[in-house]
Amino acid sequence: MKEILAAIWGYRHFIVSSIKNDLRARFARSKLGALWMVLQPLAQVATYALVLSRIMAAKLPGxxxxxxxxxxxxxxxIAWSLFAEVVNRSLTMFVDNGNLMKKMAFPRVCLPIIIGGSCLVNNLLLLVTAVGVFLLTGQPLSWVMLWLxxxxxxxxxxxxxxxxxLGVLNVFVRxxxxxxxxxxxxxxxxxxxxYMPSIIPDRLRAVLEFNPMMHMAVAFQDVLLYGRTPGIPGLLVIAVAAAVLLLFSLVLFRRAVPEMVDVL
Known part of the structure; x- marks a missing residue:
């Protein structure tokens, strides 16, 4: 773990410049540029709101x-878009950068860090846009947003x-x-x-408790909509899941790197 952290710190300038280049490349020759980062999720929200708002509005007590x-x-x-974008881009990060991995000497662990940083910038722009929408619709901002x-x-x-x-596995099984x-x-x-968890039957709601992203979505909704502190038990569930996945992924990654380069 110390070696990985040292490698990330040693190549920090490479990581930052790669994030900047990634953001520029995604919107090269685009008239709207970074606006495309937020237009798609906003359009999705608008679609669901137009279709479902009258059905669901009465089910938001208080x-x-x-x-x-x-x-x-x-x-x-906001919660889902960061998760989904990171996972989607991580799936093919080693396949897409196979030539770079063969030709250039750098810590391979930089690739997921670069993807995570780029996706985080996208998500921050979406969050800023969302806060602007909240202010326009009269939604008060609260100190609990410090949890964000x-x-x-x-x-x-x-x-x-x-x-x-998943990115490591996809190298060997496309x-x-x-x-x-x-x-x-x-x-x-x-x-x-x-939809709200309250409309789900009790026996199915118990199954939802095993979904870490449910706890994350509920935490964002608590902070941004209800202005209250997110539930600690739910946060602990996804924090423990994140720690276990990160640890396992790093062990798997270190063992698979030599074979990955040969396969690519």
Missing amino acids: IDNRYAYVIYLMAGM PLLMAINLAFALGLGLI DVAQVMTVVLQLWFWFTPIV
């Missing part, structure tokens, strides 16, 4: 704001741990990326983002 369901959606989407950096850090750690494992595309779609609907 919220007087008529845009409460929109805020509920955006809070959940911790929530984003736990969310990022969980996504990187899972993404690194079907992993295809399967995970379907799994993430199902996972989204298994997470209370477009």
Whole structure:
């Protein structure tokens, strides 16, 4: 672990410059540039809000704001978009950078860090946009938003741990990326983002408790919509899951790196 941290620190300038280059490359020759980072999730929120707001609005107790369901959606989407983007991009990070790994000497662990940093910038822009929407709709901001950096850090750690494992496996079995595309779609609907957990039958709600992203989405909704401290037990669940995944992914990564370069 010390070697990995030392490698990351030693190549910190390489990581930062790579994140900047990644962001520039994604929007090269684009007229709207970084706006595309937030337009897609906002369009998704708008679609769900138009279709479901009248059905769901009455099921948000204690919220007087008529845009409460929109805020509920955006809070959940902020949590989900960071997780999903990191996992999706991690799936093919070694395959996409195979030539770079063969030609250039650098710690391979920099690749997931670069992806995580780029996705985090995207998510921060989405969060800033969401806060602007909240202010326009009359949603008050609260001191509990100070929890957001911790929530984003736990969310990022969980996504990187899972993404690194899947990225390594995808080098050897390319079907992993295809399967995970379907799994993430199902996972989204298994997470209370477009619906409230309260509308789920009790026996099914118990199953939802095993979904770490449910706890993350609920934590963002608590902070951004209800203005209350997120539930500590739920945060502990996903924090422990993130720690276990990160540790396992780093062990798997260190053992697989020599063979990965040969396969690529």
